[in-house]
Every structure is written in structure tokens, then in C-alpha cells.
Amino acid sequence: MPIRGPKLRYLDPQVLERIGSLPLAARQVVEGLRVGMHKSPRRGFSTEFAHHRPYVAGDAVRHVDWRVYGRTERYYVKLYDAETNFDAYLLLDASSSMRYGSTKHSKLEYAKFMAASLAYLILAQRDSVGLAVFDSRLRSFVPPGGTQGMIATIERKLLETVPEPRTDVAALLHEIAQRIKRRSLVMLFSDLFGSVDELIKGLDHLAFGGHNITVFHTLDPHELELPFNGTCRFVGLEGEAEITTQPKRIRAAYMKEVSDFTAQVRRACERNHADYVLVNTSHPLEVVLSEYLLRRNRLTAGGTRLER
């Protein structure tokens, strides 16, 4: 889908070019109003052949229409199954801690780029996408939509988003779980700083609703490695008490703490069949997204799809 209209800040053509050919498939069945590329839980709907679509890496070879190939020498896949579209919810953590950034972009900016790029991708494959921005509470909520205007709406909301103190991701997940009536794709962009136990409860709640969940655990490289020297006074972005220390002296312990933290989140995601993506904001966005999409598609095509 070409980008039309004024240039959008959070859509980088280079990124889109890299990930544009990678579909975002729901790993589980999702409910949609229109026919889409995702398996619907409703039997008998659109069970006949509907149309072809270009083969993408990861598609089962048995679905390739060899006749068409014989004529055109291009790979097309025949869609037999009842397929539907999905609603995707992009949950963006806009708390103050996301303001931190040692690279070109802060974590929040990086998350906005990710959200916008994925929104574009979702809309491009005719699925619906919505946006929820939160800090200590839900700041704004854009219900899912599949029109091309959605990308502009989301871009505008992202532009309006400024960091606010205090994150309570767990409460937000509970609230989102109550709002979403259909089984949907839920993507969470956050550094997840807060109570891990509460976060796990929120994920459990979302997973109970049958949603496809992806957690983009967004962290700055400094937060992963604590590379400072000398004596540093750490001032909490969310009003926590200051800590003065020599980072070099605690680096190993800190990195172990980070490792434990991410492992804990990762385990919680696995238990809830959610995708966990540890995002290092020093890595190029297109690489992060393409790796994620490829991995996801591989898992989906490889029969690891789980149905309820």
C-alpha cells in the first residue's frame, strides 16, 4: 500500500520497504467481520476457494496453485479455508520511564515508530488496527478501524502523546481485556518497569479472553548494560528516590537483575502463549520488526498455531 498524503513522522519508508512484504499473521484464530487472511473460529464461512494471493515465505507448499504457476511462473496460494480479518490493538506505554533514551530515539519514540509501522502493515493487509495510549491510566483509545484514514489517525495520536509519570501496565491490561469483546491481536509496547507479578496477572487476564498477545519489551541499551563510569546520581524519571553509586561497581549485579527481570517477563508470556520480543532500541527498527515478523510467520506456518 503506497503512502499517500503528507509525510508521516513515524512511518519510515526504509522500514516499510523492508517489512512491507512480510504479512502479520495471527498465530491463533481471531474474529473478524470481513474475510481476511486469518483463520476464523467460525466454521462454514467462506469455505470455498476465494482467491489467490502471492506466496510468501512460510506458506505451506501444498497450498501453492501449480496451474497458475504453470501459466505465470509465479507462486500463488489458493485460499480454501474460512478466513477472516482481525482487530489489532496497539497498546503504547507513554509513562515517563519511556522517555529515557541514550540513542537517537527515546524508548517512547522507538515504540511509536514500531506501533506506526505495524499499524501500517496491518492496514495494508486489510485488517483493523486500534491504538491505546496509557500511562497511569488510559490516556486515549482509538477503536480498531480498517480504513486507510486510520494510519493518519494513529499518527496524530502518537504525535499528541507525551510522557506522563507512573506506569501501571497491569491495570491497563485489565481494562483493555474488559474493553475488547472479540478475540483480537494485542500488541503491548512498554519497558514494563513496575510490579512483574501484577503484569503477569494482566497478561493472564488478556490471555483468558483468547487474544493474540505480543509484548514488545522495549529497553534502552544503557538500561541493559549500565555502561556508566565514575560516580553517578540516578534521578528517577517517575519521581523515585535518587540513588548515587558507582555503576562500574554494580554493573554485574545490575545486568543479572535485568536478565532475571526479562526472563521473568518472558516466562509469563510463554505461559500465556504470548509472543515476547525484547527490543533493544539501539538496534535498527526494520531489523527488529522483520525478525519478529519472520519468526512469527515461521511459527504460524510450521503448525505451531494453537487453536482454542
Added chain:
Amino acid sequence: MELPLLNPWMLAALPAVGIPVLIHLLNRHRTETVEWGAMELLRRVMVFRSRQIRLEDLLLMLVRCAVVLLVVLAVARPTTKWLPMTQPDTGVVIAIDGSLSMSHRPGLTSRLDEAVLRVREILKTVEPNRPVTLVEMGSRPRVLLRNAGYDPTRFEQVLQELKPLNEPLNLEGCLSELEPLVAEIKAPRRELYLVTDAQTATFRNLSEKARLATQRLAESAQLLVLPVLSASEENLAVTRLELASGVLRVGAIARFQAVVQNFGRTAQDAGELSLLLGDQVVDKRFVGLLAPGQAMPVRLYAPLSRAGVLRMTARLGDDALTADNSRYAVLNVRNMLRVLCVDGEPMDRSDTSATSLVMTALAPKTIDRSEALPDVERIPWTALPAARLTDYDVVVLVNVADMPEDRAVALRKFVEQGGGLIVMAGNNVKPEGLGRRLTASGSSLLPAELVSLVRQSGSEVSGATLDLDLPDHPLVRPLRSLPKELLGEARCYRHLRVRLMPEGRTLLQLTSGEPILLERPVGRGKVLLWTSGADLTWNNLAINPAFPILMQQAVTYLSRQPFEESVTVPQPIVLPLAGLASGTEIGVSGPDGKQAVVRMGLQGGEVVAETDRTALPGFHDVHADSQAPIATVAVNVNTDGSDAKILNPEELAVAFAGLPIQVVAADRNVAAAVTELRGGRELWQTLVFAAIALLAIEALLARWYSRRGT
């Protein structure tokens, strides 16, 4: 536990121990502020690491402080005496008594030779390169080797060249000056050795100053006195040789008075005392047996047969201490001795006029016409302006009322160039006349300012009498040998009251204390002031038999040149020399023939030559060029050091009672005594090693803590 410090002032650097703390505090303030999101993760880490870090920091800081402390202590160089001496950490100051008595040589060896033997014993206990100071004591300490690393060859050479000093020991002065020499020795243990003959005169009753100096020295060093053995304590000395009387002109006979004293413990036969004029014996007197301590005056006569500088020597036969057996004097004999008498009352030509009495006293009519007397010329005071003063040796102003100012200036110049002036009071002499003239700036000559006329009751009987307690002065010395009654008859009816000037000195005074005869040196000459004159209405002194003696002695005294005054070792020779400009170099050669170059300088507006301290008794010649000497100075030993009696170890212990001094008797082995005393060592090396070890520990800890973090 006592830890004396060699550099105690370095403790001022102790606050440097706080530097690591300061750096720590400064670093705490030099922090980088980081706005941080993952505070919770950080907080969880800090919960268990912060206490560890604080402990680690505290430990590192303590180690660093300890390193600084150890370095400061090391440079302060603490020492200890409670540890056994593992290395030769002793610094030594050896003070050798080099005074006159140490020349005493009763046999083959002198006391100084014995002292050198004891010094060698001390040096045997000193390790090479340890600090040693070698001092020879006399009137002051002479440093032979100062704080030098001990080198046996070098020290032996100095000891072999050691010579006695021909001067008495100034113990208290030497002890005081030894203090800085001891203090500068850098060693945990310092020892001060006094190697001396322990002369009774010096050591029997130590002065309070000497005791205090000893106590101060004992605070920084172990004091040991090493007396030397002496087989004899006998000594005879010529303690004085003076011109007693006689006019110093060719043909006269000079009478000398010498004093021979027995300083020993037993009666000694002094034998003969010879008077030598140059190398020729001109008189000889038998002195005979002298009791212990007895001083015998001996009169000696010398005919003055030629003009010039005569070298007179009074010599005793040799004994154990030869340096004080000879005494030297110099006489400047003239062909003629001319005196100008300026008469203030020329109209009075009677034999009893003051001027006539003065002239008679100076040149009495004697039966023996061959006796050499001064040539006295009489002129009225009005002829003074026309007189050539340089033709005379002495000018006498008798009752002169005043004179023109240019004459007063000329008179001052005459005196400055070595002439003598006698001013005699009288009815014409008024404070506002001659008094003002001869005290004015530019022509100031009088030793005192004339104030007023004092009249006694007027009768002979009730006149003021002279104070018969005469000072020891060459001018009045002959009067001391006269019967007391003679001077006791003298009466003074009138005199001028005076106010003594700083340069003035009273030689004769009334019993009331009023000065009668005063003296003042002016340049190379001298001025005498008779405040009672020679007028018979003022006093009866002019007809007293002592008057001619006094007047002739005054002429002799005034006509003598500065170089005729003998010098005592170690005083320098200070000589005003006419006709030489400041900066001119002259040569002064001593009895040993060695010549020293001396540069003329200005002292009190006068050009003088001042030599270094004298060392050798005898005649010292002053040469302006290669010609004959322009002056000769007699230099004598100070016989205060001639008393060769010494204290035995028991007496010495009594003398040092209450003082922290150890006496090592002459028969005791020095090395054994010293080894017994020594102990202790310096700790700076230990402290430096400890500091280095702590630094290594600190580096390891810091590295380990750092690695634990990463």
C-alpha cells in the same frame, strides 16, 4: 614507648592523612546526574550492594589514609631505643679540647696526643658513612669535619693535623655552639663526646650557663666525657710583661714589670727570667722557688740604645707547657721625644706657676745629665697659632683660656694622627671658653664636657682627697707601687665638674667620685684631661712626688703607638695605619713565617687593618710592601688557660652531679663503654616498606572490587 623524631617538623604534614577523605568527598560531589527509568532494578541491586560498597570504600579509604600516614611518619624519621640496634644508626659529635692546657707535655706525649688516642677509640665504634662531626674547642668551637660520613682515612688525616689552640677553653660558649651541630646529625641515636683534660679551673665549678647548655644537649644526645690522663699538672708561666716606666727615647732605660706564676700543685723552682731585646738577653733576674699559685712580679730593665721598633721578650726556662713561658712586648723608641707646653699664664714666670711645675715634672733637673728625658718647649698661648704641632709628640695645654677654631681643628688632626694632648684646668679654663671649643663638632677632643667650677673649703687640710683604689691602667700603674701615704697626702681644693662623654674614661677620681684625670682616644692618639690642673691654689698634687711620675708616664703613654699594645690569642689584630688608603692590601706575617693578606677597611671613619683571629703567640709583622715592616704587634697567650691542674674522675663526677653526663674514665676501654650504651634504630625504612605493602594491598583490593562490579 618513646619514638623520638629526627625531623619532627615534618609532622606538620600530618593533616595530609585527610587527603584521601577529601578526595573521596570531592568525588562524591563530582557526580554525573543521570535521569533514569529503571530505578526499580537499580534499587533492587543497591539493597544488597550498597552496604558492601560502603564497606569496600571505607576499607580502601582507610588503607589510603594509612599509606599517607606512614609516608609522613617515614619522612619525620622516628627512632626507637627499645629495639635492639640491628644497624649502625648512631651519629657522633666529638668535641676535642684544644685549649692551651692541652699542650701540656710532661713526657713524650702531650694531653692533646692522649685526646687524639681516645678519639681514635671512639671512631673505632663508628661504622663507615655514619654522620660524624669533629670539633676542636677553645675560646670557641672550630669545626674540623661537619656532619661528614665517617671515612677512616680522612678522619685520621684531620687528627694528625690537629694542633693546640693557645687559648683557654670557653666551655659554656662551646657547649652552646655545639647544640646546632648535634641537632643537625641525622641519626636515631646521637652521641656527644667531650674529650678533655678536665682542667680544674674550668670544670670544678661549672657555670649555670654551662649546666643549662649541658641539659639542653642531653635532650638530643647521649653525653660522654672522656678525660685524658696526664702524668703531671705542674706549670710555670709568665703572665705579664709591661713597660712600667721610662721615656721611650734613645738613651733612656725602660723598666719592665713581668709576673711569673706557679700554676702547679707543688712548689716549683722558676729559675731565671730573661729579658730579650730581639734575640739578645739584656737583663736577667733570678725568680727562685714559687709556692703553688704564687705569682711573683719581676722587674727587668732594658737600655734603649737605638731608635725603632724593639721586640722585647720575657722568657722562662722550658717546662711541660712551653707556650706560656714567653711573653712579648713591642716598644717604639724615638731619637727624641718632644713635648710642647702651652702656657695659659705667660706673665707668671715663677717656679710655682702651673706651667713651670708641669715642665719641672716632665724634665726635672737631675744630677745625672745623661738621663734621657723629653725635650720640653714652652710657648705662650698666644704663640700657639704659629706652632708646628707635627714637630711634637705631646702637647700640654696648661690653663689655656681659648684658642682660634682653626687651631682647635689642627689640634684634633694632630691627635687623630697619633699625637698626645694633655689639657690641664686652671683659672682661665671655663666651660664656655676652652670647654666649648674642645667639645664642638669638628674639634671635639675632651673626654668630658666641662660643667662648672667646684671649690672646696679652701684650706689645705679640708681639701678633697684622691680615691686610692686605682684602676689597672698603664698610666696610673706606676702609682700603684708607691706608698699609699704619698698619694694620700694629695689634696684637691678646686676642680672642674665634668659630664663624662661616651668615649671618655676616668683614670683618677676624688673620694667623692668626681673625676680628676680622664682619658679619651681620638683616632690613633689620646687626650688626657686634668680637671684640677697644676695650679697650687687648685691642689697640692703638683708638688707631690707622684706628680713627675704621673706626668712622665703620661707622656710615655701618650707617645706610644697603637701597635705597641699587645694582643691576646685569639683576638684579631686591629691596627690603624697612617698613609694607607681603604682597600689597600697589606701582609701580616706571623711567628711561623706564614703571611696573610689583609685588606684595609674603614672603622669609625679611620682606615684600619683587621686580621683574622690570631693563633700563634709571638711577633707579627705588618708589611705594606716588600720593605721592612711598618709595624710589629706582640701577640701573647691568654694565661687564663695556664692552670694545668686537672680533676680526677671522682672530682669530675662530682662536678657533673645532677647532669646527664657519663664520665668514661681514662683507664676504661672506650669501645666497651660505648657498645654498652648503644641501642635503638631508625624506623623510616620499616615505615616505607609498610607503606609500599599497603599500596600494593590497596591496588589489589581496588582491582578486585572493580572486577566484582563488572
